Amino acid sequence: MKLVIGSDHGAYELKEELKTWLGEHEYAFEDVGTHNGERCDYPLVAQSVAEKIQRGEADRGILLCGTGIGISIAANKFDGIRAALAHDHYTARMSREHNDANVLAMGGRVLGPEVAKDVLETWLSTEFGGERHQRRLDQIQSFEAPKTPQTVGS
Template sequence: MKVALGADHGGYELKEEIKSVLDEAGVEYEDLGCDCSDSVDYPDYAVPVAEKVTAGEADRGILVCGTGIGMSIAANKVNGIRCALVHDVFSAKMTRAHNDSNVLAMGARVIGSGLAGEIVKAWLSTEHEGGRHADRIQKVAAIEQ
């Protein structure tokens, strides 16, 4: 599995900590920035991560900003992206199992690094259940068309 990572200034430090979680799990990743805590615009990082996922250059994406809200809004503007804003482990599992989310957004000012690491591990290890959930995802995809 390959993951595309992106963060704005508010999520930069947490993104760096998430890289350690991915390293420990043996997950390949591409860091698309940002690379500092200077003020930047979240769409400049959310969209490239989302486009890597839709192009098949990454299997999934992880985005971090101050609240996760801006990143999730921007990523969900890209057709084919199902970005979920998650701040707890249960939601991380459910968004994969039921919604087949392909991008995870988190807020660095909302959760700490320990919880973020647990969320990432749960999200990466949970598979989509398919079945009735797949039908619902198809209905959402039809809206994009």
């Protein structure tokens, strides 16, 4: 599994901790930034991660900002992206099992590094449950599909 990870300044330190954990567990990943603790805009980081997934350059993404809220909202604007904000073992597991989340969002100012590592490990090891959940994912994906314009009189 190829991962892509990115953060803004509010979660830079947590990102560095998670990169070390990923390396220790032999996950392949690309870091799209930020590469220092200087202020930056989280929507652009979300865009980088989302577009890599859309192009098939990564299977899943990890996004971090101060709370995880803004960066998950930004990522979910991209077709095919299902970014889930997780803050514990249960939400991480459900985001994969029920929602097939392909992006994990967490907050660097909300979670300590050990909890974040547990969330990440759970998220990476949980498979999508399929079956009844697929119908709902198909409904969500239909919202992304281009709409055919209706003509007068049809």
